[in-house]
Amino acid sequence: MKVSAVYRPDVLTAGAFEDLAEAASRMSFNEVGSLAVFDRGDLVGIITERDLVRAMADGVDPEVTPVDRYMTPDPVTVDPETDLEQAAAMMLKLGARHLPVTEGGRVMGMISARDLLTDQAWNQEVLR
Secondary structure, three states, X not given: OEHHHOOEOOOOEEEOOOEHHHHHHHHHHHOOOEEEEEEOOEEEEEEEHHHHHHHXXXXXXXXXXXXXXXXXXXXXXXXXXXXXXXXXXXXXXXXXXXXXXXXXXXXXXXXXXXXXXXXXXXXXXXXX
């Protein structure tokens, strides 16, 4: 099965220079664990729940600290036609739970470890 079958096509984003509190609020409101980070129209990073926890542990002020200070820069991406097994292997190798899905340099959405687990659980249920 391909990434295209399970990824979330919603592209939820943060600006590289917006504050962490704003990004965290958007993640909470949309019930997602990551945002693609853009600067001048280009994907420059990804900010995740783990990044926000690291920032809070460092004691920074989320109202004034920019996203680009804690984001993961230059994230690894996957194509919609990538096999799910390959995407899962990439996540394990990188220690990542989210990968932006891109096609032709354009961000199409995000795939998460939860998406992979949901697919796996669904397939197990169907096989019974």
